[in-house]
Amino acid sequence: MKNVSRKTGIDKIEETDDNITGRGGLAFFVRYLTNIGIFSLLIGHFGDLRKSRKGLPVEDLFRQIFCWFLDGTSRHISWFDELAKDAGYAGTIEQSPDKMASSHAIKRFLRSFGIFKTWIFRKILKKMFIWRLRIANPAVIYIDIDTMVMNNDDAAGREGVGPTYKNTAGFQPLQLTWGRFVIDAVFRGGKCHSNHGKTVIKIITELVNLVRKEYREDAVIVLTGDSGFSDQKNFEAFEKLGICYAFGGRITKDIGKVVTSLAENAFGEFEKGKQRWRFADFGFIYGTWNMFRRLIFCQPVYKDGQMLLPFDRAETVIITNIRSDTVGDDMPEELTRLTDPANIVALYHSRGAAELVFRSLKDFGFEQMPFRKFPPNAALYYMMPVAFFLFEAFKEDILAPVIPLESYAGTVRRKFIDIAAKIVSHAGRITLKLTSAVFRRLKLRKIWEACHRAVPLIC
Incomplete structure (x- = not known):
C-alpha cells in the first residue's frame, strides 16, 4: 500500500476581511502606556493644541506616533x-479605524508646536525620571552628560543644521542619561559645541533641584562627562x-611635567x-x-589582552571632587568606595555605557529630520526620547522575563512586536488571538497581567 503524503504546496492566494495584524506585540505596549497614565500627562500639557473638535484628539496622535x-x-x-x-493595525493599538491619522494630520500636529511649546517635553522626561527613581530607589544617582x-549631511537646508565635530552637518542635542534612560535633552543646532553658552549649568541645576524636591532631599548625585x-x-x-x-580634562605640558616627575611607586x-x-x-x-x-x-597598559608599547598608550586625565575629605561618614558606602582612585578610573571608563x-536611541528612532523649520523638527525630536524612555520602561517592567534588558529595539521588534495576531469582536468583547506557540514562548498571559499591574506615573 502506498504512503499517502499530505499536500503542502500553496496553489492560490485570496483576500480576507478578517482583522489580522503582524504587529500583535504593540497591543501590550499600548495597554502599558494607558495604565501608567502617560496619555493623561500629555493631554494636561498639550491638550490645547487641538483647535477643533473635528481634529483628532491629542491622545490619539501621541499613541500613533x-x-x-x-x-x-x-x-x-x-x-x-x-x-x-490597515484596520488590523488600528485594532491592535486600540484605535478606531476612522481615528487613524494621515501623514497630513501628523505634519499639521508637529507644525502646531512653537519653539517654547517643545520645551514642555523636557518636563515630561524629568517627570518620568522621578517616576523611575521612586521605583528603583538608588542610593547613588549616576548621571552622564x-x-x-x-547626521543630516544630505539635508543641509534644514533650519539649524550646521557643522558638527564629526565633520558632518546636522543637529547636536545635549542629553543627560541615567542608566538606559535619556532623562533630559536640549535640541540644538550642529554648531553648538558641548559647553555652548550656559546650558550645562542651567540644566544640571534644574535637575538637581528637582531630584531633591521630588525624590530625596539628601540625594547623592555623581555626574560624569568628557573633556x-x-x-x-x-x-x-x-x-x-x-x-x-x-570629568575628562585637557592634557597640558604642565600636566606632562608632573606625570614624568612622579616616581614609579606613585602609580x-x-x-x-x-x-x-x-x-x-x-x-x-x-x-x-x-x-x-x-x-x-591614566593610560592603558593592556588592551584586549595585548600589551601596549609606551608610545602607543592613550593618555587620559580625570578631574574630580570625590575625595576622602569631602565624602562624609554619613554618605552611602557606594560613594565612599569611589574615593579610591582605581574606582574613579573604573567609573570614568564606564561612560561607554552612555x-x-x-x-x-538612534536604533529606536532616527537621525534625519523631515522638516525645514526648526520647531517641528524639535517637536519630533523630543517625542523620540520620550517614546524611547517609555520603551525602556516597558522592557524593564514588562518584557524582562522574556527579553534581556540590554536588547536593542531591533531585537525587541523581531522577538516581540512582530507577532501575528487576529482581532475578534464577539458579544461586545474584543479579543486578541495569538498562536499557541507564541503565547507559550513569550508567556503572554503573564505579560498581559503585568501590563495591568504597572506602577502609574504620579501626575
Whole structure:
C-alpha cells in the first residue's frame, strides 16, 4: 500500500476581511502606556493644541506616533497613510479605524508646536525620571552628560543644521542619561559645541533641584562627562550644588611635567577583564583656575589582552571632587568606595555605557529630520526620547522575563512586536488571538497581567 503524503504546496492566494495584524506585540505596549497614565500627562500639557473638535484628539496622535517609533517599519511620515488603511493595525493599538491619522494630520500636529511649546517635553522626561527613581530607589544617582550628533549631511537646508565635530552637518542635542534612560535633552543646532553658552549649568541645576524636591532631599548625585565640559565655571557650579563629578580634562605640558616627575611607586594599576590601566593621583591647578583640584592621570597598559608599547598608550586625565575629605561618614558606602582612585578610573571608563544609550536611541528612532523649520523638527525630536524612555520602561517592567534588558529595539521588534495576531469582536468583547506557540514562548498571559499591574506615573 502506498504512503499517502499530505499536500503542502500553496496553489492560490485570496483576500480576507478578517482583522489580522503582524504587529500583535504593540497591543501590550499600548495597554502599558494607558495604565501608567502617560496619555493623561500629555493631554494636561498639550491638550490645547487641538483647535477643533473635528481634529483628532491629542491622545490619539501621541499613541500613533509612539507606536510608529516602536514599529520601526518606516521612518517616513508618509507611512502613516499606509497605517491608516490597515484596520488590523488600528485594532491592535486600540484605535478606531476612522481615528487613524494621515501623514497630513501628523505634519499639521508637529507644525502646531512653537519653539517654547517643545520645551514642555523636557518636563515630561524629568517627570518620568522621578517616576523611575521612586521605583528603583538608588542610593547613588549616576548621571552622564554628552552631546549626540544627528547626521543630516544630505539635508543641509534644514533650519539649524550646521557643522558638527564629526565633520558632518546636522543637529547636536545635549542629553543627560541615567542608566538606559535619556532623562533630559536640549535640541540644538550642529554648531553648538558641548559647553555652548550656559546650558550645562542651567540644566544640571534644574535637575538637581528637582531630584531633591521630588525624590530625596539628601540625594547623592555623581555626574560624569568628557573633556568638552571641562570648565572651571561648571565645576564651581557643581560644587555649589553639592554634587560629585568626574570629568575628562585637557592634557597640558604642565600636566606632562608632573606625570614624568612622579616616581614609579606613585602609580597604581586597575584591571577589568582583558583591560589594564596605569594611573597616578595628584592635585593640580590649571593656568586660569583659582584653586587646586584632584586629577587622576591614566593610560592603558593592556588592551584586549595585548600589551601596549609606551608610545602607543592613550593618555587620559580625570578631574574630580570625590575625595576622602569631602565624602562624609554619613554618605552611602557606594560613594565612599569611589574615593579610591582605581574606582574613579573604573567609573570614568564606564561612560561607554552612555554612548550605547545614544546608539540604542538612534536604533529606536532616527537621525534625519523631515522638516525645514526648526520647531517641528524639535517637536519630533523630543517625542523620540520620550517614546524611547517609555520603551525602556516597558522592557524593564514588562518584557524582562522574556527579553534581556540590554536588547536593542531591533531585537525587541523581531522577538516581540512582530507577532501575528487576529482581532475578534464577539458579544461586545474584543479579543486578541495569538498562536499557541507564541503565547507559550513569550508567556503572554503573564505579560498581559503585568501590563495591568504597572506602577502609574504620579501626575
